[in-house]
Structures are given as structure tokens and as C-alpha cells.
Amino acid sequence: MNRGIVALAVIVAVVVAVIALGGGHSTNGQTQPPAKPDPSRPAPPPGPNIVVPVKIVLECEKPTKLEDKAADGSVIMRIGSAHMGKTIGYLEIPDGWIKTCGLENVKGEDTGGKLPGKAFYEFDAPREDEYYICLRAKWMDSCGNSVWVRIDDRPYVGVEDEIGKIDDSNFKWMWHPVTEMAKIKVFKLSAGKHVLELNTKEDGPMFDKVLIATDANVPGESEVDP
Ligand SMILES: [Ca+2]
Ligand SMILES: [Ca+2]
Incomplete structure (x- = not known):
């Protein structure tokens, strides 16, 4: 390369650097006041660092797929509706077909998926993120206050608690977080299609309902539609 062109390039680079470093200063060394925002102009759109929370609500009475029969053909999951100010639809595991309290198998073992009665719900995660799951459920009694939950083909997670208890056989509709080690469980989901199973x-x-959200807060009793 010609030495003259190289020298010119160096000079140009130095001038650009001086202008960049001196940005905001006038040539006489006086600092310019910052420009005031123009109220006639619309506010700039949110930048890419502002993350919008995600809330996905699944209606339990609208499964994508329902396996509602036991081996003998009896119906062990059914869709119903209740009127509480407004009508809500629900999925019910009717009482009376499990003889022993809790699992027919050994309680405490990871036996999710062994009993009949499965409801599947397809949903779309809009982005890869950490999600939390809460169920709006009404328990029946201390032998009717649990369910297995899983995402895709991951291990089943047992949900069992005393939330909404009025007395031993009387519970309110409440939100139940899916927990692990006494803390709300984190589900790392990729963007795209997933299946939640009850x-x-x-x-x-x-x-x-099932709420799948990037916000770990459990909705309150009055938040029927989170
Ligand atoms: Ca519902
Ligand atoms: Ca029961």
C-alpha cells in the first residue's frame, strides 16, 4: 500500500477518535446541557432488555387427549361444571374407585403414571425460560388431595397439600403450586410445543385450571382468572 494512503488513513482514524472522545463537548471546552426530551415525540419502544412475563392458562376441562377409563371400562376421569357466581368447567377424578388411601401401590415411591386416568394438555412456550406451574383445584379430603403432574416425558411430580382446607372433608377452590423440597419447582422449558399431563x-x-408462568407468585383465592 502507498505510504501516503497509510498516513492519510492514520490521520482520519485519529480525527475520528478525537471526535468520538470529545462527544458532548463543544470546541471551546464548554459542556453542552443534555438535550431535553421532546414531549411532542412518542416515547421510544421498550428495549430488548425489557422481558415481558409469560402466563399460559390451560382449562382442565379441555384436554388435548383424555384417557378416562380404567382397565374394566369404568370412567375414572370426567368433565363437569360448577356455578359459583360464574360457571366454571373442571376435570374431576370421581371418588370411590381407589380402595386404599393414596396409591394402590406403595405410597411415597415414584409411581406416577401407574394408575389409570390421564389428561394431556398441549401448549406453546413462547420462549426458552424458567416456568412455574400452579393448579386451581378443589381437594376432597385427606385421601383426595393430590395429583401427579409432568411435562413431556420428564419424571412425574406429586402435588399434595392441605391448601384450602376448611375441615377434613371440606375444601375450597384454591391455587396449588407444584413444589419440590418445599419450594415452588422450576421447569426449564424450550420455546415451542410441550405437553402437560395430569x-x-x-x-x-x-x-x-393450570397456570404456567415465568412469575413464581402463586395466585390468591380470588384470582380465578390469573
Ligand atoms: Ca376450568
Ligand atoms: Ca379418595
């Missing part, structure tokens, strides 16, 4: 753990409970 599987029988005990008979008796009813399920209104």
Missing part, C-alpha cells in the same frame, strides 16, 4: 394419584379431587 395423572391420578388419589380419587376425589377436581381441577379447574
Whole structure:
């Protein structure tokens, strides 16, 4: 390369650097006041660093696929509706077909998926993120206050708690977080299609909605439509 062109390029680079470093200063060394925002102009759109929370609500009475029969053909999951100011639809595991309290198998073992009664719900995660799951459910009693939950083909997670208890056989509709080690469980999901499954753990409970959200807060009793 010609030495003259190289020298010119160096000079141009130095001038550009001086202008860049001196940005905001006038040539006489006086600092310019910052420009005031023009109220006639619309506010700029949110930048890419502003993350919008995600809330996906699944109605339990509208499964993508329902396996509602036991081996003998009896119906062990059914869709119902209740009127509480407004009508809500729900999925119910009717009471009376599980003889022993809890699992027919050994309680405490990871036996999710062994009992009949499975409801599947397809949903779309809009982005890869950490999600939390809550169920709006009404338990029946201490032998009807649980369900297995899983995403895709991951291990089943048991949900069992005393939330909404008025007395031993009387519970309110409440939101139940899917927990692990006494903390709300984190589900790392990729963007795109996933399937949430509800599987029988005990008979008796009813399920209104599933909330899958990037916000870990559990909705309150009055938040029927989160
Ligand atoms: Ca029961
Ligand atoms: Ca519902």
C-alpha cells in the first residue's frame, strides 16, 4: 500500500477518535446541557432488555387427549361444571374407585403414571425460560388431595397439600403450586410445543385450571382468572 494512503488513513482514524472522545463537548471546552426530551415525540419502544412475563392458562376441562377409563371400562376421569357466581368447567377424578388411601401401590415411591386416568394438555412456550406451574383445584379430603403432574416425558411430580382446607372433608377452590423440597419447582422449558399431563394419584379431587408462568407468585383465592 502507498505510504501516503497509510498516513492519510492514520490521520482520519485519529480525527475520528478525537471526535468520538470529545462527544458532548463543544470546541471551546464548554459542556453542552443534555438535550431535553421532546414531549411532542412518542416515547421510544421498550428495549430488548425489557422481558415481558409469560402466563399460559390451560382449562382442565379441555384436554388435548383424555384417557378416562380404567382397565374394566369404568370412567375414572370426567368433565363437569360448577356455578359459583360464574360457571366454571373442571376435570374431576370421581371418588370411590381407589380402595386404599393414596396409591394402590406403595405410597411415597415414584409411581406416577401407574394408575389409570390421564389428561394431556398441549401448549406453546413462547420462549426458552424458567416456568412455574400452579393448579386451581378443589381437594376432597385427606385421601383426595393430590395429583401427579409432568411435562413431556420428564419424571412425574406429586402435588399434595392441605391448601384450602376448611375441615377434613371440606375444601375450597384454591391455587396449588407444584413444589419440590418445599419450594415452588422450576421447569426449564424450550420455546415451542410441550405437553402437560395430569395423572391420578388419589380419587376425589377436581381441577379447574393450570397456570404456567415465568412469575413464581402463586395466585390468591380470588384470582380465578390469573
Ligand atoms: Ca379418595
Ligand atoms: Ca376450568
